[in-house]
Amino acid sequence: MPIAILSVHDKTGLVDFAQGLTHLGWTLLASGGTARLLRENGLPVTEVADYTGSPEILGGRVKTLHPAIHGGLLARPTLADRQELLTLGWDFIDLVAVNLYPFEATIAKPQVSYEEVIENIDIGGVTLIRAAAKNHARVTLVCDPADYGAVLQALERGEVPVEMRKNLAVKGFDTTAHYDRAIADYLAQRQWP
DSSP states (O other), X not given: OOEEEEEOSOOTXXXXXXXXXXXXXXXXXXXXXXXXXXXXXXXXXXXXXXXHTOOOBGGGTBSSOSXXXXXXXXXXXXXXXXXXXXXXXXXXXXXXXXXXXXXXXXXXXXXXXXXXXXXXXXXXXXXXXXXXXXXXTTOEEEOSGGGHHHHHHHHHTTSOOHXXXXXXXXXXHHHHHXXXXXXXXXXXXXXXX
16 A cells, blocks of 8 residues: 655645545555644544654654655665565655745744744755655655646556656755755845844
8 A cells, every 4th residue: 555645834735635645545644733634634644653653842843854754755666675664664655745834935024033934944844855856766746736636647547657756856856945045045144143
């Protein structure tokens, strides 16, 4: 049974996407508010903390940063890699739906505090994007809710074609590059006490 991890700030279209995955036989993993939304809509979901055996810590700053998640994403499609994961009690993760904290919307607020800016620098989401994009030969990355429909249509036909996975990976790297540039530019231009 294929596994998807869902960890999104922007929940637009997420429930329909997750329903489509569930209908196709996917197992859903999700963190925090994403898991709560899926449960509230009657979808079967396993909390990331339950899957990893590690609780969310530091007020939610650390949720998905765990070898069970990133090993599952970065594992090559080999028997040896899969067996190593299974020995540890984990498995391949085949799809990631993720989007990032709204850094640019945060810095656009008048009188925004330094603390709020810092808390809106996403770490785990960027890491999920990069891991899935790096391993796009096996993993499907969806970092834009506008792509949910096309990905579901591909899965309904059997699988997401490699060319589509590659294009989604490029979108992921573009997303993280833009995100990091916005953070670097903003912090370089501001004087903080």
